Amino acid sequence: MELTERKLRILQAIISDYVRSAEPVGSRTLSKRFDLGISPATIRNEMSDLEEMGYLTHPHTSAGRVPSDKAYRLYVNDLMEKHELSIAEKNLIAERLRGHVNEFEDTIKHAAKLLSEITNLTSFAMTPTKNEETLRFINLLPVDDRTVVLMIVSESGKISNTALKLRVPYTEEGLQLLAKNMTYKFNGKRMTDVLKENIISHFESDIAAMSMLEENIMPSFMKTLEDMLNVNLYMDGLTNIFDIPEYNDLTKAKNFLSLLDKKEDFTKKLLEREDGIIVTIGDENADDMMHDCSMITATYHVDGKMVGKIGVIGPTRMKYDEITSIIEYLTDNLNDTFRLEASINEEE
Amino acid sequence: MELTERKLRILQAIISDYVRSAEPVGSRTLSKRFDLGISPATIRNEMSDLEEMGYLTHPHTSAGRVPSDKAYRLYVNDLMEKHELSIAEKNLIAERLRGHVNEFEDTIKHAAKLLSEITNLTSFAMTPTKNEETLRFINLLPVDDRTVVLMIVSESGKISNTALKLRVPYTEEGLQLLAKNMTYKFNGKRMTDVLKENIISHFESDIAAMSMLEENIMPSFMKTLEDMLNVNLYMDGLTNIFDIPEYNDLTKAKNFLSLLDKKEDFTKKLLEREDGIIVTIGDENADDMMHDCSMITATYHVDGKMVGKIGVIGPTRMKYDEITSIIEYLTDNLNDTFRLEASINEEE
DNA sequence: GATTAGCACTCGAAGTGAGTGAGTGCTAAC
DNA sequence: GTTAGCACTCACTCACTTCGAGTGCTAATC
Numbered sequence: 147m148e149l150t151e152r153k154l155r156i157l158q159a160i161i162s163d164y165v166r167s168a169e170p171v172g173s174r175t176l177s178k179r180f181d182l183g184i185s186p187a188t189i190r191n192e193m194s195d196l197e198e199m200g201y202l203t204h205p206h207t208s209a210g211r212v213p214s215d216k217a218y219r220l221y222v223n224d225l226m227e228k229h230e231l232s233i234a235e236k237n238l239i240a241e242r243l244r245g246h247v248n249e250f251e252d253t254i255k256h257a258a259k260l261l262s263e264i265t266n267l268t269s270f271a272m273t274p275t276k277n278e279e280t281l282r283f284i285n286l287l288p289v290d291d292r293t294v295v296l297m298i299v300s301e302s303g304k305i306s307n308t309a310l311k312l313r314v315p316y317t318e319e320g321l322q323l324l325a326k327n328m329t330y331k332f333n334g335k336r337m338t339d340v341l342k343e344n345i346i347s348h349f350e351s352d353i354a355a356m357s358m359l360e361e362n363i364m365p366s367f368m369k370t371l372e373d374m375l376n377v378n379l380y381m382d383g384l385t386n387i388f389d390i391p392e393y394n395d396l397t398k399a400k401n402f403l404s405l406l407d408k409k410e411d412f413t414k415k416l417l418e419r420e421d422g423i424i425v426t427i428g429d430e431n432a433d434d435m436m437h438d439c440s441m442i443t444a445t446y447h448v449d450g451k452m453v454g455k456i457g458v459i460g461p462t463r464m465k466y467d468e469i470t471s472i473i474e475y476l477t478d479n480l481n482d483t484f485r486l487e488a489s490i491n492e493e494e
Numbered sequence: 495m496e497l498t499e500r501k502l503r504i505l506q507a508i509i510s511d512y513v514r515s516a517e518p519v520g521s522r523t524l525s526k527r528f529d530l531g532i533s534p535a536t537i538r539n540e541m542s543d544l545e546e547m548g549y550l551t552h553p554h555t556s557a558g559r560v561p562s563d564k565a566y567r568l569y570v571n572d573l574m575e576k577h578e579l580s581i582a583e584k585n586l587i588a589e590r591l592r593g594h595v596n597e598f599e600d601t602i603k604h605a606a607k608l609l610s611e612i613t614n615l616t617s618f619a620m621t622p623t624k625n626e627e628t629l630r631f632i633n634l635l636p637v638d639d640r641t642v643v644l645m646i647v648s649e650s651g652k653i654s655n656t657a658l659k660l661r662v663p664y665t666e667e668g669l670q671l672l673a674k675n676m677t678y679k680f681n682g683k684r685m686t687d688v689l690k691e692n693i694i695s696h697f698e699s700d701i702a703a704m705s706m707l708e709e710n711i712m713p714s715f716m717k718t719l720e721d722m723l724n725v726n727l728y729m730d731g732l733t734n735i736f737d738i739p740e741y742n743d744l745t746k747a748k749n750f751l752s753l754l755d756k757k758e759d760f761t762k763k764l765l766e767r768e769d770g771i772i773v774t775i776g777d778e779n780a781d782d783m784m785h786d787c788s789m790i791t792a793t794y795h796v797d798g799k800m801v802g803k804i805g806v807i808g809p810t811r812m813k814y815d816e817i818t819s820i821i822e823y824l825t826d827n828l829n830d831t832f833r834l835e836a837s838i839n840e841e842e
Numbered sequence: 843g844a845t846t847a848g849c850a851c852t853c854g855a856a857g858t859g860a861g862t863g864a865g866t867g868c869t870a871a872c
Numbered sequence: 873g874t875t876a877g878c879a880c881t882c883a884c885t886c887a888c889t890t891c892g893a894g895t896g897c898t899a900a901t902c
């Protein structure tokens with residue numbers, strides 16, 4: 147059977163009505179609400195065809211029709227028109243993202259919050275993966291006679307440090323030398339690679355440095371690197387699902403929240419997703435628990451290198467056009483923000 | 495009317511049964527389940543008295559009795575016996591808290607997780623307030639020709655740093671001097687006090703330092719101090735409430751989760767609570783939204799100075815004896831963990 | 843031949859009302 | 873003071889009815 151122009155119009159109308167109302171759509175309602183120029187009976191025939199083709203389903207005999215995952219996929223791929231944000235919406239996004247310019251994590255966290263507020267869905271934002279991030283600078287700073295601070299600066303300017311209690315006394319020159327040495331050895335290397343290496347072997351020639359490293363510094367160095375590579379996941383709008391009819395059921399709400407409760411698993415799923423604006427609908431999601439959810443994610447860039455993700459999750463019945471536009475605009479803004487920062491740095 | 499020995503016994507039995515079953519307790523059930531040596535009729539009379547005295551309530555005429563907030567308060571203050579944890583439980587707690595020794599935030603986060611797992615309630619843990627925390631060391635480190643790192647070390651060893659882009663070129667000596675100067679001026683001062691001061695005025699004598707500070711360093715210095723003073727709140731077991739009959743209602747579950755969604759507000763509430771093990775029952779909670787919740791919090795100490803809080807929140811019907819014991823044991827362990835770290839430091 | 847009106851049929855949702863049982867309060871006997 | 877007995881209450885369950893939105897089929901119409 148062929149998807150005629152008229153079938154497409156009807157399908158679009160059904161999707162539009164169902165997305166708004168969350169109620170199965172009947173033929174009479176449809177003919178009243180939309181100016182399709184055909185009678186309910188004709189619509190019924192077409193609906194029956196659409197159901198046969200897999201675009202509609204039936205909760206029960208005497209109920210209206212509901213779009214299937216396949217219908218949403220068709221809509222997202224072919225039917226959906228670009229939704230233009232109003233100036234007010236654009237301004238809101240731009241303004242709310244400003245004012246956090248200096249604090250990366252804060253900006254990300256706030257972006258998630260903003261996204262959930264605008265979409266009324268549950269949102270999440272992941273800090274960038276740092277697979278390409280290289281080391282730039284390592285320092286060991288004396289604080290008191292047994293305490294030194296290990297400081298690691300990455301190429302993108304991220305700094306991390308740890309206070310170390312040394313088990314042996316140190317000399318300031320020894321420390322300085324060791325730090326210089328480490329910087330020399332690791333500068334420009336990717337952090338992920340350094341983690342895999344046998345660090346100690348780099349210092350075989352210098353017995354003193356080696357023992358110092360092995361005994362005191364190595365474990366913290368590795369740990370700190372790992373920490374720097376870790377991604378964080380922020381979520382917002384968790385309670386929004388209570389306002390969504392699909393989750394007007396305790397077990398469903400529970401399942402949904404349980405899904406998000408396991409942040410590690412969820413992060414893993416996000417990492418596996420492709421870059422760019424990605425929409426996965428219902429069964430397209432690998433996870434069983436997400437078979438009646440849709441997820442829209444987008445990637446943002448920092449310095450054109452590191453890649454983070456931001457997105458929303460909700461029922462398959464969502465305003466795909468609006469939400470993709472919002473996420474697109476939001477990530478554009480994020481990219482600008484993080485590029486802006488970089489360019490200011492270079493400018494000066 | 496007087497609270498006779500027998501009335502207390504009956505009340506205790508009612509509380510015990512209700513806490514277990516979440517069902518209003520009737521006189522007949524009570525006489526069957528507990529060996530009180532009196533007939534249901536007598537129990538009814540006593541129950542009626544207890545209701546008059548405000549210890550019991552009645553959902554409706556033909557239902558059993560439910561303990562009131564006042565009853566729980568009496569129970570917690572006078573009736574409750576110390577609940578001894580089993581060795582298995584103690585071991586579980588001790589073991590699960592180990593293995594995070596080096597990472598403070600991680601330990602706290604994990605303690606919250608552990609607490610929610612053991613109690614099947616929603617738990618939270620707040621990192622310590624640092625009102626007493628003093629500054630120890632300030633450094634300015636050159637990274638490249640326009641970038642320096644501002645590094646602040648607090649008395650307890652917490653380090654924080656920020657990369658600064660200077661608008662004017664610097665000399666290495668100038669920076670070093672300024673850092674030494676700042677350390678000298680602020681060393682030993684409480685961070686909260688420093689934030690209130692007019693920092694610039696300390697450097698009136700040195701015009702160059704002053705302009706450098708004012709233009710480039712001050713804002714970041716203040717911001718970083720504020721960040722260091724901030725407390726973090728971790729929560730866990732949010733979805734546990736779905737297993738609690740009291741929240742078998744969407745609006746109630748929603749209210750509960752909304753309450754916890756506003757982390758800032760919740761943190762504020764925690765900060766206002768007194769130290770030690772504190773139990774607040776139902777109406778005793780200032781917040782309207784918490785009138786049918788009870789909250790148990792305890793304080794833990796780091797280095798005997800900084801004070802953080804950890805606790806659970808759930809329905810007023812909870813096992814007060816068990817939970818207070820668990821929290822007590824948990825905070826004892828936390829205190830040990832954080833004291834241990836300190837003592838190792840001193841030892842060496 | 844496509845479209846439409848008409849009509850029987852389906853099925854969930856909401857409402858009704860009897861029956862059930864756990865509970866109370868009162869009274870009178872022990 | 874305690875208890876047995878009894879009438880009464882009230883939420884809960886469940887079968888039953890009604891209602892209405894919706895379908896699918898058929899026959900008439902354009």
